[in-house]
Amino acid sequence: MATIKENSTIQENKQYALQQCPVTHVMEKIGGYWKPIIIYYLSTGDKRYSELKRAIPVITEKVLIQHLKQLEADGLIIREARPVVPPYVTYKLSYAGNGLLPVIHAMADWAFKDLDGRFNQV
Amino acid sequence: MATIKENSTIQENKQYALQQCPVTHVMEKIGGYWKPIIIYYLSTGDKRYSELKRAIPVITEKVLIQHLKQLEADGLIIREARPVVPPYVTYKLSYAGNGLLPVIHAMADWAFKDLDGRFNQV
DNA sequence: ACAAGTACTTACCCTAAAGTATGTATTATG
DNA sequence: CATAATACATACTTTAGGGTAAGTACTTGT
Numbered sequence: 422m423a424t425i426k427e428n429s430t431i432q433e434n435k436q437y438a439l440q441q442c443p444v445t446h447v448m449e450k451i452g453g454y455w456k457p458i459i460i461y462y463l464s465t466g467d468k469r470y471s472e473l474k475r476a477i478p479v480i481t482e483k484v485l486i487q488h489l490k491q492l493e494a495d496g497l498i499i500r501e502a503r504p505v506v507p508p509y510v511t512y513k514l515s516y517a518g519n520g521l522l523p524v525i526h527a528m529a530d531w532a533f534k535d536l537d538g539r540f541n542q543v
Numbered sequence: 544m545a546t547i548k549e550n551s552t553i554q555e556n557k558q559y560a561l562q563q564c565p566v567t568h569v570m571e572k573i574g575g576y577w578k579p580i581i582i583y584y585l586s587t588g589d590k591r592y593s594e595l596k597r598a599i600p601v602i603t604e605k606v607l608i609q610h611l612k613q614l615e616a617d618g619l620i621i622r623e624a625r626p627v628v629p630p631y632v633t634y635k636l637s638y639a640g641n642g643l644l645p646v647i648h649a650m651a652d653w654a655f656k657d658l659d660g661r662f663n664q665v
Numbered sequence: 666a667c668a669a670g671t672a673c674t675t676a677c678c679c680t681a682a683a684g685t686a687t688g689t690a691t692t693a694t695g
Numbered sequence: 696c697a698t699a700a701t702a703c704a705t706a707c708t709t710t711a712g713g714g715t716a717a718g719t720a721c722t723t724g725t
Contacts, residue, residue, distance in 0.1 A: 430714060431680065434576060437601050443654030444579035444647055452574060453682080454557060457566035470702055479559050481684060486703060496662070506692045507701040517662035520653055525566055527649040531642055532565030540618070540639035553683060553710060575712080592672055603714060608673060628722050629671040 447524065450495050455480050456488050457525065460514065463498060464522055467513040497521065569646065572617050577602050577610050579647065582636065585620060586644055589635040619643065 451457050455477065462468055462476050474485060489512060492498045497518035503509040514521075534540060548554065557567075573579050577599065584590055584598050596607060611634060614620040619640035625631040636643075656662060 429680065431712095434601055434713085442580045442583060443651040443658075444573075444583070445576060446654040446657070447650040448574065448576075448579070451566075452570065454567060454570075455683095457570065458564045461564060461566065471700090474702095477563075479556050482703075483685085483705085484683065487682090502702090506690090507699095508691085508703080510702060515662075517657060520656065520662055524646070524649045524653055527646045528569040529565040531646055532568040534642065535568070535639060536565075540637075540642055548710070551683095551710065552685090556683085577713095593670090596672095604673075605675090605715085606713060609713090624672090628720090629669095630673085630721085632672065 447521075450492075450497060451521065451524075453488065455484060456492060457528075459485075459488055459492065460497070460518065460521060460525060463512060463514045463518070464525070467501075467511045470510045470512070473512070492518070569643075572614075572619060573643065573646075575610060577606060578614060579650075581607075581610055581614065582619070582640065582643060582647065585634060585636045585640070586647070589623075589633045592632045592634070595634070614640070 451460065458477060459473065462473060468476070470485075470489075473489075474480070474482065477485070489498065489500070493500050493512075496515055498512050499515050501511050501513070557571075573582065580599060581595065584595060590598070592607075592611075595611075596602075596604065599607070611620065611622070615622050615634075618637055620634050621637050621640075623633050623635070
């Protein structure tokens with residue numbers, strides 16, 4: 422799991438940003454290229470690990486797992502493993518994870534308006 | 544200005560993420576530790592460059608300018624320079640930049656709930 | 666003549682995060 | 696007996712972006 426240097430300036434500044442800005446707090450949790458996409462896929466229901474992998478083909482397994490673990494550690498998703506062979510593991514949004522959907526939707530709204538050029542007036 | 548390798552896998556994947564996910568589109572524009580903070584400060588009205596610098600003391604000038612230029616290039620903020628000496632430059636949110644405020648607020652809402660532990664009930 | 670203030674610019678370094686490649690355990694199936 | 700499938704793990708490399716430090720142009724104040 423990602424080795425992070427404790428005392429780098431970059432970490433200190435992150436702390437500052439976290440305290441100053443709730444938005445940064447959210448970014449910490451859903452930042453990175455893939456996390457929002459994972460959350461989006463999970464918003465339509467439970468998904469198996471392999472389903473996610475197939476749904477987002479260009480993501481590598483290392484990064485997918487890494488993000489899933491982080492999302493789980495942050496309490497945004499819940500992992501359920503059935504003790505069978507071959508393994509059967511599903512992921513779903515937690516209560517907090519579901520709480521992020523309005524954020525996701527607000528972002529999507531803005532993105533679509535932006536892409537449509539609806540902000541180009543003035 | 545940031546030199547970006549044209550053909551890296553990381554850039555190709557970014558493209559993929561951008562197409563698949565409007566959220567990533569937004570992240571492209573307001574990602575990075577400082578951009579949301581800058582937008583937040585500008586949400587209360589025009590600010591001079593030096594005001595921003597003083598308001599966010601730990602940010603370095605290089606990074607502040609860099610972000611301001613990117614935000615301007617992305618059409619989120621508007622730069623106004625009066626031809627006087629010493630220079631007098633102000634930044635303000637554009638129409639599109641103002642459109643981001645609901646996103647910022649949705650994020651802030653979630654962050655405060657999360658920090659309050661209001662998501663901890665299952 | 667020299668420092669101070671504004672709004673930058675530039676060259677170089679370091680770190681976090683993404684990517685590459687390969688390996689693991691377990692069981693069913695041909 | 697070897698292969699396939701699932702859900703990971705791990706060692707190593709590369710890249711984007713943030714940080715450090717110093718410099719620039721122009722004018723006013725002392």
